[in-house]
Each structure stands twice: as C-alpha cells, then as structure tokens.
Amino acid sequence: MTVFISYSHRDRDFVSSLAKMLVHARHNIWIDQWELNAGDSIIGKVQEAVGEADALLVVLSQASVASEWCQKELRTALVRELDEKRVLVIPCLIEDCDIPVFLKEKLYVDFRDNKGEAFELLDRSLSKVSNPAQSRIETKDFHTDWSVDWGDFDGEPVFEWLYVDHGPSIPYSVVTRIRLIVEDLDLLEFREMAKSGTHIRFGCDCLKKFLEEDKDGELRIKIEDENEIYETLPFVCPDGRNATIFWGVRRLGEDNGMSTLFSVDNLIRMSIQHSERVLREP
Template sequence: MAIFISYSHQDSHFVDVLAANLVKAKHHVWMDRWELNVGDSLTSKIEENLTQSSAIIVVLSKESVESAWCKRELTAGLVRELEESKTLVLPVVIDDCKIPLFIRDKLYADFRKDPDKAFNLVDRSLSRFSNSTMSRSEAPDFHTDYSIDWKRADDPQSEESWIIRLTFVDHSEKLPYVVVSEFKVFEIDGRGAFEKAMKQDRVTEFAIDLTKEVIKGLKEKPLTGLLSDNIMKYVAWKVKPKGMGEYGLVYTYRRLGEDNGMDTVVHLDNNLHTALKHFEATSRR
C-alpha cells in the first residue's frame, strides 16, 4: 500500500519536491494530483487511499492546520492508529504553525531549519512501511517475520543454485518454540527471465509473478506440514509458468525451541500468501 500525503494545495511546491524525493528513495507514494483523473470522485478516491494506505504523512503549515479537508484527513489517520494499535501518522512541519493538540506528543520532521536532516528522518521512518524485502505479519497472538533475498544462479560464492529465497519465522509469546521455514526457487530453464529481472532491478516484480503462479497451483492441494520433532522436513515440486520458463521449488521447515510434547501443524501456503500480499502492496508497478 502507498504512503498517503495529506497537505494543503497552497503547499504544493514543497509537497512536489518531498514526494519526488521519496519516490527516488524507493517509497511508493500516493498524492491526489498524481493519481486523480477527470471525472474521478475526489471524496471516494481520497477516502479509499487514506483508508488503505500504509502510512500517512501530514504536512503541517499555517494553511493546512486551518484547512477543514486536512483536519478530516488527520482525524481519519488518528482514528486508524487507535483501531490498528500502531503508528501510522507521521507529522512534517514546514513553517511556524500551531501544531494540532492530538499530535503534539509525536516526534515530527522539522523542515524549517535543516531540510536534509528532516528528510532523512522521514525516509528512515518510512522504511518499515515501504521495504518490500522484509516485514512482519501480526495477529493478536501470533507473528510471522519474513524476508526475501536473491542471487545469480552462477554465483561462484554460492553453495547452492537457488535464485530466490523466502525465509519465515512463525512465533508467539504463548508458545515455547518457533517454526522456521525457507522457500527456495531453483532455475531449471528460466529462459533468461530472472537474469533480465536482475539487470532491470525488477526482482521483486519477478518474485510477485512467480509466487502468484505457485499459489495458483496450491489452490486444490494446500501446502500443509506436520512437525513432531527436531528433524527438518521438506516438500519439493516444479512449476512451469507460461512465458517464464521452468523452476524447481523446495520448501523446508523445522521447529526450534522447547518440546511441548505436541505436534505442530504448519500452513506453509499461508506464508506465501502473506509475502505476496506485502510484495504487491509495496511494489510500484
């Protein structure tokens, strides 16, 4: 999901520069003047993207703090923070304005004195929302941490010939163990698709397309494993997506920590769904 920027149109020059720099820093930004077309409903489009955004940058100025529209967007963002119990609203101050009461205790990026330092703070703060290579999926009693990495199949330093690897750690404070799983992709006859993606800096997009094809093949037969001890288990199969070549897939999984004497059911395909959702949300394709 994109980063939503709430601002007064009287501050458009500043916001254009900020948004352009954020895109250069590989953040996925949604801004009304970039996205809306003639005939679009302003209210519904803005509400949709404000509701679905990963984070909300609120540009505070003398004009925006007096704007009824900006006040509504800020209120909506703060309500989402309360409902989702996580920080979403990131204040940015660009002139000597009166900071709204409900965000006075928040650290803000101050562009009045040192714009470069302020931008670096915004860039750093957005990393957990925009980083397409690693993230965390949270549930009330359960978390899944995951990341993706990749390398050339002919890398002389490589001990294995995998080209893409997804690593997952499933854990909960209520359980004495964690489950670690790895999904690896091996190129059998890739027809140069992965190499081309590497050269074009589009490996994430390649991973999205390939993961979609893998998930399609799992609809009729979900990928579920059972762990009873410390021994690593695995499942292996092949896929041949149209126009992408042929790939070998290996999914390993094991349990680490204390033995509670019970078997553990592992829904491996759920992790792939989680990763795919994150890739699509942070991709700018």
C-alpha cells in the same frame, strides 16, 4: 504500498517537490494534484485513498493546521492507526505552527532547517511499510518475521524466502525456508531484473503459481518433532522457464510434546500480499 500526503494547497510547491523526491526513492505517492481529474468526486476519491493508504504524511504548516479538510484526513488515518495498527502516520513540520495535540506524542520530521537530513529520516521511516522484500505479519497469538533474498548460486539465479514464526504465547519458533532456483534464467537478465526492481514481482508470480498447483494441500503439514520437513519439486515459472523449488519447515525451542499444525501456504500468501501492496502503482 501507497503513501498519502495530506497538505494545504498553500504548500503546494513544497509538497510537489517532496513527492517527486519520494517517487525517486521508490515510494508510491498519492497526492490530489497528480491523481484527480476533472469531474472526479473529490471527497470520494480522497476518502478512498486515505482508507487504502499504508502511510499518511501530514505536512504541518500554519495553513494546514487551520484547514478543516486536512483535519478530516488526519482523523480518518488516526482512527485506522488505532483500530487496525497498520497505517503509519508521520508528521512533517515545514514551518512554525501549533502542532495538533493528537500528534504531539509522535516524532515529527523537521523540514525547517536541514532538509537533507529530514528527507533521510522520512525515507528511512517509510521503509517500515514500503520495503517489498521484508516485513512482519502480526496475528493475535504470534507474529511472523520474513524476508526474501536473491543472488546467483553455482551460476544459477536463486530466490530464497525465510519465515520465522514466534511469539510470547508459544514456547517454540517455526522456521520456514523456500528456495526457487530458475535454471532457464540468464544471469545477465537476472541482474538487470534486480537492478530495475522487477525481480521481486517475478518471484511473487512464481510463488502464486506454486500455491495454485498445491491442489492436495501438501503445504499444510503436521510438525511432530524437531526434524526438518522438506520437499524438492520441479517447477515451471509462469513465463515458461524451468526451475526447482525447495521448501522446508523446522520447529525450534521447547518441545511441548504436542504436534503443530502449520500452514506454509498462508505464510506464502501473506508475504505475496505485502510485496504486491508495496509494488503496486498508486
């Protein structure tokens, strides 16, 4: 997940300091002073970055408000926010200025006074799109809330993904659970992976291989009653470690007397995409 910072170069020192703090807090930041090289197309690179960003920080100052360049970046992001309902636009006020009318309805981060509290609010607000371990997947008729947890169980490293499908248009919820137990992963190494943040990428790589091995489409199932559908399978991780995968699906809520066609593979694929977008380098 990339956070694009739109700012006036007159505010370069503040933005450089803010960007370094955000990187330290494990956010992927795109600012022109870090990403552009001699000979690059400035317009092309910036438009591409704004188009792919998941969040846009608008640094508001007298200089940026007067900048036509900043206004173009902001308009591009706002159009995406309205059309796709995905990009997050966060105004950051660093000095007294006239806030653009299309930003006045948004809660802004105020860096004019207590910069520590302001950064905490910004960091917390970005977690909506920058947490690789949980998210909400929006669809037309319902949405999926999911998260991944990890730890050791009986001396073995375990990952567990939990998905809950629900929405106002369906009278029931569907809970999906996937558990990966890696027998050949030393606990000390596992804890070091978790400390460095590489554990989620390892889990994603395992899930991708699990999807690739589903040649017969067994992860696309028909749910006919309230009983859990589950399967436990031996598995070899991409790096050759032996493991076991358990997956189970259960329908909760109102019984409408009808079967439910359900795609576990789509859930896995969408959660992988989110995690990899957050973890990718800007």
